[in-house]
Amino acid sequence: MERERTHASDETRRSGKTKYGLWSNTRFMLDAAWHTAWTVPFVAAVMALTAAGTTLTELFVAPVVLHRIEVHASLGGMLLDIAAFAAGLVALAAVHDYFDQISFSGNVEVRVSIVKRIGLKASGTAYANMLDADFNALEEKSYRNCSGNDAATEKFWRTWTEILTNVFGFVAYLFVLANLSIWMILLVIVTAGVGYAAAKRINEWGYRHREEERARLKRYTYLNDVFGKREYAKDMRILNLRPWILELRNRAFRALLAFYARREANNLWANVIDVALAFARNGIAYAYLIRLTLAQGLTASEFLLYFTAVSGFGMWVTGILDQFAELNKESLELSQIREFLDWPEPYAFEDGEPLKRRPGHAYRITLEHVSFRYPGADRDTLHDVSLDIRPGERLAVVGLNGAGKTTLVKLVCGLLDPTSGRVLVDGVDVRQYDRRDYYALFSAVFQDFSVLDSTVAQNVAQRVDGIDRARVEACLGEAGLMDAVGRLPGGVDAHMGRGVYEDGVELSGGQTQRLMLARALYKDAPVLVLDEPTAALDPIAEDDVYRHYARMTAGRTSVFISHRLASTRFCDRIVFLAGGRIAEEGTHESLLAMGGGYARLFEVQSKYYRDDMNAAAAGDAVAGDDGRSKGSQ
Incomplete structure (x- = not known):
């Protein structure tokens, strides 16, 4: 039965599919946080609210001040509004920065708890698993996915913070734009979606070729590190390995640079498409708002508010799509970790019968x-x-x-x-x-x-x-x-x-x-x-x-x-x-x-032992003769 489960798991890995989806992995991380640093999700939500609140507050500053000018409000009232906005922005920034500071330790604590689980799995798994190349490769990937502050097990929380920020901003801006034409709102959503899809397709080149990048970077790093390793020191000097290794390192470096050049050239098109769509969207929005101004007498402050909201609304849509794409990549890495942690054990451990050691008993x-x-x-x-x-x-x-x-x-x-x-x-x-x-x-x-x-x-x-x-x-x-x-x-x-x-x-x-x-x-x-x-x-x-x-x-x-x-x-x-x-x-x-x-093997081995002993005895005799000869001269 265990062999059948292992075979099924092998088929899943070869197909490239995983049974752990994005929401399943989110529950996994929430559970990890609950058992180590339960405040982490709460901190992420507060940071998202304050970040979205800051952007929304900034959206209203200029239109409100402009409106005060339009209605010829008193200077005192205008200054009071500016002070209120300033105080609100300072308060939001202070709260956001405070939670940003305390988020680091919690995020690290959750990541380290997962590293510990990987270590316990690796050290406690059946020895037979350690002979499995797939198991060893998955262990290496699991550790790599926990190997720093930008690893999936820590970056996951920052990504969810960005998603929540964009969702809160999207909802708030949607209320602001509710008085505009639904077609204008759909235009912003569609252009943002098209831009995202194009950029995603182009930018995925780097993700699709990540193993090539990793292999080239690994080779360069290995060759670069060889120069400082003690085990190479003697051969480096006696056999003059330095020119050979230096040439290999330079070739690896040139190959790495060539890869990065291809990637950046490919990414350039994403920026071109994004600029073109933004120009078209803003141009249409600008023309639409001018038409409203001429037809319905839109005020300058309203014009500024809506135009800024249209531009920002597209950013919220793109942000949601971008961050969910990023979360999906992180989810794939979390899936590798979970697959490693859930790797089936062929032996009975805690579920087996206890075997109590009996003092003085000799086992057969x-x-x-x-x-x-x-x-x-x-x-x-x-x-x-x-x-x-x-x-x-x-x-x-x-x-x-x-x-x-x-x-x-x-x-x-x-x-x-x-x-x-x-x-x-x-x-x-x-x-x-x-x-x-x-x-x-x-x-x-x-x-x-x-x-x-x-x-x-x-x-x-x-x-x-x-x-x-x-x-x-x-x-x-x-x-x-x-x-x-x-x-x-x-x-x-x-x-x-x-x-x-x-x-x-x-x-x-x-x-x-x-x-x-x-x-x-x-x-x-x-x-x-x-x-x-x-x-x-x-x-x-x-x-x-x-x-x-x-x-x-x-x-x-x-x-x-x-x-x-x-x-x-x-x-x-x-x-x-x-x-x-x-x-x-x-x-x-x-x-x-x-x-x-x-008997035949013993005879062969004992012959070598006898030859070694005879050679050693002969060497001692020669040394003794030399000593006597020198002494007699």
């Missing part, structure tokens, strides 16, 4: 005829694998690169679900449980580390407050890292990484491996998973890490993934994967005696 993990195929692949990565991980057992899973070892461990940990077959915990299908409860059963050290720029203690405990410092130090000691950490300034409170801290330290590969092991020990989960934890280490450092693993995994269920077979001797059982299947199974000695794929 069973793979029952498990096959797995990645989306878009033409064959299974794992096929019909049955494996029983016994409580307290140290199991090694070995094989060549691409044999399916990492996929197997992801299935064991519940990061992936089988395409067919079942993964059981104590005989029960893990898909029935809250997946986060199942995750809690595992401590893991993966080959790709997740070290944050934080303190050593926080990286071990993976929390900010409530850290058991004694336990942190004990785990670092068991992992063989406490001596090195003790020499750091601040000890376990030393800052790690230089992305945030100027005094941050950077650990070596072996030290980072030990830090990850200390983290796994601190969690103290029933099952320990080690996925290629020494892939980047030299044989000496690797041997030292294995000794710590062997000592610390004694008596606990552990799964060790490796392509280096010398590391598996401390394990109780070894599973050799080949071609996505379990090809051989047994102890290190029994598999060597079998003389199969495991």
Whole structure:
């Protein structure tokens, strides 16, 4: 059923349609504001009223003063009217500016609340979703649509403020023009609509080509940033990459300028059409009002009022259409965010059965005829694998690169679900449980580390407050890292990484491996998973890490993934994967005696180890001879 919903969602995305309309997205934003900064819609409405009120007040200033002159009113009365208008405009401006100032923080608060929701979705979604290119692309778009004050999630409120301002102004001006011919009002509406339609069609060129602009701008920004990146510094100097990168950047810049030139040339026609229609509308209005003046004795103040209202009425109509078009664009971006937030979850989380962790209980993990195929692949990565991980057992899973070892461990940990077959915990299908409860059963050290720029203690405990410092130090000691950490300034409170801290330290590969092991020990989960934890280490450092693993995994269920077979001797059982299947199974000695794929691979690997050791010994001997020769001269 979940797969059907996902497929339907894929079809919706490919068609370019969305189930979230403009009014649905407006309700979404109102709901977001209600739960974070409920005053935001109210502030937008007040700003719209004051802005429209200011324009309407300004409309009457000149006609009223002119009327006072026409009727030969007293200077005092005229000054009183001017003062009243001035006071009204000042009051409206003050109220508008006040609410404009306080609107910023509320708008930002709503946008940030949506960013938090995106982050929670991205960090809490099923791991399988993160393998979906569409999901990742939608996540990137969602963050981009929240990436600044001009992003849809914040600009949305300013757009609605403009819409309400234009609607209030339109209604007010409609009352002013009520005494004129309906045909005059329709003329203004039609010319404004035609101008809007033409401008919209022309100006949409930029919107239709926004991905082209984004791609060109992204390429230029990337190449421009390369010059300051530390990872390029050595090659920039040794290999003299600077002229090459400079030429690429200049080409990207010229391509970007060419795009902007095309866009501005296209937009010029919108301005030409707008000016032509405005000239025609104002000319007809001017002629009509002159006719009324001659035929009906329209006063100069009335003439001025109506002519100004006609010109402004067209602006209100255009403003309403323009802002709704802008709101529609923002609605499309909000739809991307909502589609990401509503992306279906293939696993059970809060709606699954709770799996309470039992202290001291050793869990049994069973793979029952498990096959797995990645989306878009033409064959299974794992096929019909049955494996029983016994409580307290140290199991090694070995094989060549691409044999399916990492996929197997992801299935064991519940990061992936089988395409067919079942993964059981104590005989029960893990898909029935809250997946986060199942995750809690595992401590893991993966080959790709997740070290944050934080303190050593926080990286071990993976929390900010409530850290058991004694336990942190004990785990670092068991992992063989406490001596090195003790020499750091601040000890376990030393800052790690230089992305945030100027005094941050950077650990070596072996030290980072030990830090990850200390983290796994601190969690103290029933099952320990080690996925290629020494892939980047030299044989000496690797041997030292294995000794710590062997000592610390004694008596606990552990799964060790490796392509280096010398590391598996401390394990109780070894599973050799080949071609996505379990090809051989047994102890290190029994598999060597079998003389199969495991034995052949071990022989090849041990030859390299012997060659490395012989070369190192020969190098030491030469160094010793050189030392003696020099000493005898």
